[in-house]
Amino acid sequence: MVATAATCAFLPVPSPSSDCSGKASGKISGIPASVDARATSAKSKSSSAGRLQVKASAQAPPKVNGTKVGVMDGFKTDDEVSVSPPPRTFINQLPDWSMLLAAITTIFLAAEKQWMMLDWKPKRPDMLADPFGLGRIVQDGLVFRQNFSIRSYEIGADRTASVETMMNHLQETALNHVKHAGLLADGFGSTPEMCKRNLIWVVTKMQVVVDRYPTWGDVVQVDTWVAASGKNGMRRDWLVRDSNTGEILTRASSLWVMMNKATRRLSKIPDEVRDEIAGYFVDSPPIVDDDSRKLPKLDDTTADYVHSGLTPRWSDLDVNQHVNNVKYVGWILESAPLPILETHELASMTLEYRRECMRDSVLQSLTSVMDEGDADVAKSSIVQCQHLLRLEGGGEIVKGRTKWRPKYPDRIGSLGQFPAESA
Structure with a gap:
């Protein structure tokens, strides 16, 4: 539209009276003939009689001393008028700016939509702080917390989460705790010093108390921490709550010892391994009475x-x-x-x-x-x-x-x- 206005300011615009017939070339100054026909259709009916009269007069010019004389010098009939295109200038060679602007706008809108999807943040305070269940360290770095959404394939015939589902959540948070603490090396929860000595953790006792089972769609919050157990053992506790109400659902406590992966025999905790994990021990009684x-x-x-x-x-x-x-x-x-x-x-x-x-x-x-x-x-x-x-x-x-x-x-x-x- 800007280019059109600029073109009109520098170039003459043909008058509606010089409308070309269907036999013309079909375009005037790059504008489709259909657009020009619609623009002049309103005036064509009102001026049709006048044009016919002009044509009749033009076909019978008067004679003076036997010589034909036109009504006006240089007057020509419609059939004799030849429409010539405007002179080629820099302005009318420019592209259609409206189409270019529409394309640029489409690109910017698509880019903005993608950016909003990548830069997603919770917009409401009641939304989960950990929507993808990745977990985080809380309480001075001693407790690991992770959220789990109860999936449809994790419930049983009672429409509640099975005890195996709950146990899997406990195990997952235990491993993620070691990982977020920066102690996870090769193996199932083994620290770097444990891997050097081919040691792994094995559970010797597990106690679980379930007050209520979550149902499909519920989101549970699992907290876990570790403590010393005797000279060569470790205790790990879990507390499972409803993430919306804070209601306690499950409590669990377990005892772990070290085993040599090659010999499958129990092992004492080396001093190097103790130095790795001692800083994460919590001085608290078991969450489930022994x-x-x-x-x-x-x-x-x-x-x-x-x-x-x-x-x-x-x-x-x-x-x-x-x-x-x-x-x-x-x-x-x-x-x-x-x-x-x-x-x-x-x-x-x-x-x-x-x-x-x-x-x-x-x-x-x-x-x-x-x-x-x-x-x-x-x-x-x-x-x-x-x-x-x-x-x-x-x-x-x-x-x-x-x-x-x-x-x-x-x-x-x-x-x-x-x-x-x-x-």
């Missing part, structure tokens, strides 16, 4: 339920080439009676790890329902079970105790008898 009760012996004669033929898959192994400790929880529950699983939920568990399970192991899961004073445990509001995961050759892998509370307290007593099963 359950020091001795687990009764469980075997084929005392077990109520036995599930045999359990074998680890390749996906069950961790980077240290042994079965991940979370997998043990699923195997233990394989032999839990179905009526308990259907009507009760796991409220707490204590696990004692005896030895590691390798890829070629074949295991058995044994469960015994413990009597709490009521002859019919199906009518009890609280049910306790004893568990053993062992090799088919007899070696103990994990011993455990679980406590179950009813999902539907108003339906206590409708469980019926638990049928014994074996596989």
